[in-house]
Amino acid sequence: MNENPIKEVRLTPIRNGTVIDHIACGQALNVIKILGINETNIGSSISIGIHVSSKALGWKDIIKIEDREIDEKKSEQIALVAPDATISIVRDFYVAKKYKVDLGEHIVGLTRCTNLNCITNKGEPVLPEFSVESKYPVQLRCCYCGKLVNNISDNLL
């Protein structure tokens, strides 16, 4: 047995970029989806920790993105699947800015309406659009059909 077991998983430090910490366990890949990161547009290294132990949350996910500072619009959207996430902007190895995500009032695109008869599910050129009905838990009201949508992470576009 190791006498000094490692207490905490640490991902590689980054010089510049963004750390998205305190992501609800299992939601890191959905956060990546919301950020719109895919094989065609990755421009720098990304480290993803899934099911990492956390004193505050028990278990959490964490993402470190090099050389990209995520904007306010994206951080509002991250709250859809990770309402307790913290965003830290790292510059020259230090945290230059840090804030908690906060869901915006209005969500356009990103997630489907769960009403199959909704105009947004009929192949028409309309993006799904929702007003935020509640933040904890996240509940969205479809602006087209009025349906209340709450299982967001199962319905991401």
Ligand SMILES: Nc1ncnc2c1ncn2[C@@H]1O[C@H](COP(=O)(O)OP(=O)(O)OP(=O)(O)O)[C@@H](O)[C@H]1O
């Ligand atoms: N240079 C860096 N490279 C990679 N990750 C970093 C760097 N600096 C800070 N972090 C990470 O950014 C997050 C915020 O940093 P901070 O120093 O505020 O951590 P903390 O004291 O653990 O804060 P919290 O109370 O939010 O958990 C943490 O997850 C930390 O591990």
Ligand SMILES: [Mg+2]
């Ligand atoms: Mg911490």
Ligand SMILES: [Zn+2]
């Ligand atoms: Zn609808």
